[in-house]
Every structure is written in structure tokens, then in C-alpha cells.
Amino acid sequence: MNAQILPLISSAAAHLPLNPAALAASALQVVETEARAIELLRSRIDDSFLRACQLMYDCAGRVVVSGMGKSGHIARKIAATLASTGTPAFFVHPGEASHGDLGMITQKDVVLALSNSGETDELLTILPLIRRQGIPLIAMSGNDGSSLARLADVHLDVSVPAEACPLGLAPTASTTAALVMGDALAVALLEARGFTADDFARSHPAGSLGRRLLLHISDVMHTGDQVPKVGVDSSLSEALVEMSRKGLGMTAVVDAEDRLLGVFTDGDLRRALDDHAVDLRSTPLARLMTTKAKTITPDKLAIEAARLMEDFTIHALLVVDEDKKLVGALNIHDLLRARVV
Structure with a gap:
């Protein structure tokens, strides 16, 4: 539009008889x-x-x-x-x-x-x-x-x-x-x-409600070799290597049959570093891990994992079956990618 005309239009608009009331x-x-x-x-x-x-x-x-x-x-x-x-x-x-x-x-x-x-x-x-x-x-x-x-x-x-x-x-x-x-x-x-809400979600699978009501933990969790885990007799350095390789900010600690015994997280590492009485080279991982790890089962909805993370201010969850055997893991980034949160 001609640059000479623009000021005229702006001036006219400014003087339109618009009455707010x-x-x-x-x-x-x-x-x-x-x-x-x-x-x-x-x-x-x-x-x-x-x-x-x-x-x-x-x-x-x-x-x-x-x-x-x-x-x-x-x-x-x-x-x-x-x-x-x-x-x-x-x-x-x-x-x-x-x-x-x-x-x-x-x-x-x-x-x-x-x-x-x-x-x-x-x-x-x-x-x-x-x-x-x-x-x-x-x-x-x-x-x-x-x-x-x-x-x-x-x-x-x-x-x-x-x-x-x-x-x-x-x-x-x-x-x-x-x-x-x-x-x-x-x-x-x-x-x-x-x-029901589930029926509604089935006709809206691409919507946020559909994802919240249809997406299960098993749909978004890491499985197999992607799951960070170490044995209870592992050293701290082995746990740190596993955490770095899997990139979930934690590692599960399991027994010989993959039953969950605890979890070692970035937070546990920071607390151990702050505790000057702890010798990181000699202290067993079993003493540094969190034994009451927050877990979820694969049949639960993904939105339930988001609620757990929010309620307990955590960023990752371990997934276990009914026998408490480790079957998967996920973190907040997995839920974000799935657009659950």
C-alpha cells in the first residue's frame, strides 16, 4: 500500500465515532x-x-x-x-x-x-x-x-x-x-x-482427553535394555554409569530375579555428596539408595504417572508387575512427548 495513504487511514480510524458506552x-x-x-x-x-x-x-x-x-x-x-x-x-x-x-x-x-x-x-x-x-x-x-x-x-x-x-x-x-x-x-x-468418558476418549484419540483416558503406562514406558538397573551388590560408580547410559536420571536396584529393592537417583547422589560422613568409594549402593521407591504398574493410565510425579515432586517412575518385578521405567519427558502433560 502507498506509504502516503497509510497515515490518512490511521488518522481516519483514530477519529471514528466509537462510543464505548x-x-x-x-x-x-x-x-x-x-x-x-x-x-x-x-x-x-x-x-x-x-x-x-x-x-x-x-x-x-x-x-x-x-x-x-x-x-x-x-x-x-x-x-x-x-x-x-x-x-x-x-x-x-x-x-x-x-x-x-x-x-x-x-x-x-x-x-x-x-x-x-x-x-x-x-x-x-x-x-x-x-x-x-x-x-x-x-x-x-x-x-x-x-x-x-x-x-x-x-x-x-x-x-x-x-x-x-x-x-x-x-x-x-x-x-x-x-x-x-x-x-x-x-x-x-x-x-x-x-x-462414558472412556467412550468419549475413543472418539477423540488425538485430543488431550483421549490421550489422558486411553494412553497407558505400557504405551510410553522404556522396556528391555532401555531400563536402567543394577544389582544390589553394584558399586556407586556402576550405578552412575548405568544412569548416564540410560538417561532417565535414576537406576533401579534389583535382586537376582529382577525384583525391585530400591532406586538410586540424582537426588540420592546429591545427598550423598553433601554428607561428608559418607565415603563414596567404600559405601555400598544399598546404603545410598531409596528403598521405598515410588512405582506404578503397566496397566495404569499414563495420566496417573503424571499425578504421582506431581504429588511426590519426582521426575521418574519405575514400572513393576504384580510380583514387584521390574518391567519398565519412564520419566516426565516421556509424558511430555506423549502430550499427556
Whole structure:
């Protein structure tokens, strides 16, 4: 952009008639209008809502959510929320449906159609074909006398007294009401299905919750030759060499059958160096190690290792089986790499 024009733009922006009080008042009006729209939904959790839930719960296929424009954006979000909370669902664009995508909908499915007016042409074009196949139809609109409402098996009323837009044109409160109604359906079905946090994690394996609920110690721990360990009769120098080679800041101390007897850490070394009464050359490792080592089993969740490290202010853990035999080791860096913490 021309360098001579930039100062003119900056000067004009600085003199725009923005009134902070007016801006705040306008924003608060939007919040209040949309809050009222949501409050009205309380009385609409009624028999129609329950019938809609039953249709979706009994669905042997998928819930197909559809809508145009802003209703389409809300429909996509509702489909995504349903799918991630135990109700298989996907979005179909009504305009594309009449050009072949209608084949995505089967007789085992349930259709949830969104239109604030209830008279969206693209929806009304495909709905008779859906009804002819006997596919259950749930309508979500702001007009219970609309064509969409009349065609539906169940109509969910999401009408609002007014849009938050002062022109009454931009969908604002109406889309909020539809979104909340969709969330209400999804959560009601989630609880009806007994959907758990583990179920949620399985559909979100790449997310932080998925990693926290699905990743086990056995998935992140070091095993085999990567595990630092020395015998109980080992010298301090042997322990230090093992710690340096394995790079976990510690070494396990085990008996002849790999049963854990203790752990020797960087902290134990520092304490021994500070204790002038300790002769590092002659003192047995068994006297310098920590005998009550914090351990965890491989079947536990990785997030539990993170909690243990936090609770006891340690940076590494030894992994043992039910017979207290050493099977692995991990430190905080392993959990960071796995994005558990």
C-alpha cells in the first residue's frame, strides 16, 4: 500500500465515532436477548422433545442432520456433537442432496432438519422423497405452522421473540436457540446410552482427553535394555554409569530375579555428596539408595504417572508387575512427548 495513504487511514480510524458506552450497551443487549431465547427453551423440553429423543435412540442407522445457510452451520455442529457423544450422525447439505447426496440417507436413518422459517426451498424439495421412504423426520424450526413442521413426525419449537440483530435480519438468537436444543438432544441421549468418558476418549484419540483416558503406562514406558538397573551388590560408580547410559536420571536396584529393592537417583547422589560422613568409594549402593521407591504398574493410565510425579515432586517412575518385578521405567519427558502433560 502507498506509504502516503497509510497515515490518512490511521488518522481516519483514530477519529471514528466509537462510543464505548454505546458499544457496551449494544453487546449487553445481545447477551440479554439471547439469554431470553434460551430461557424459553425450558418449557419446550416436552413430549415432542422426548419423542425426538426416542426416535434418535432407536435409530438403527445414523442421524442425518441438514440445514441451509446459518441453520446449516448449526446443523453441522449438532451432527458433530451427536457423533462424538454416542449417537452416530453426519451432515448432509440439502442443496447437494437433490443432486445425488440423497443416496447417503437410508431407511435405517433418522433425519433432523433445521430451518428457522420452516420454508427453506432446498429442504422442502427433498423432504417428500425422504417421507416416501418412511424415514422418520424431526424438524427444528421457529414456526410450528410451517411446511417443514407439518411434514415432520416431530417438531421441536425453537422460535424466539426477537433476533439480537437490531435490524431483525441476521440470525442470532434463533441460531443460538437451535444450537442449545441440539446440545440438549445430544446430552440427553448421551446419558440415556450410558456414554462414558472412556467412550468419549475413543472418539477423540488425538485430543488431550483421549490421550489422558486411553494412553497407558505400557504405551510410553522404556522396556528391555532401555531400563536402567543394577544389582544390589553394584558399586556407586556402576550405578552412575548405568544412569548416564540410560538417561532417565535414576537406576533401579534389583535382586537376582529382577525384583525391585530400591532406586538410586540424582537426588540420592546429591545427598550423598553433601554428607561428608559418607565415603563414596567404600559405601555400598544399598546404603545410598531409596528403598521405598515410588512405582506404578503397566496397566495404569499414563495420566496417573503424571499425578504421582506431581504429588511426590519426582521426575521418574519405575514400572513393576504384580510380583514387584521390574518391567519398565519412564520419566516426565516421556509424558511430555506423549502430550499427556
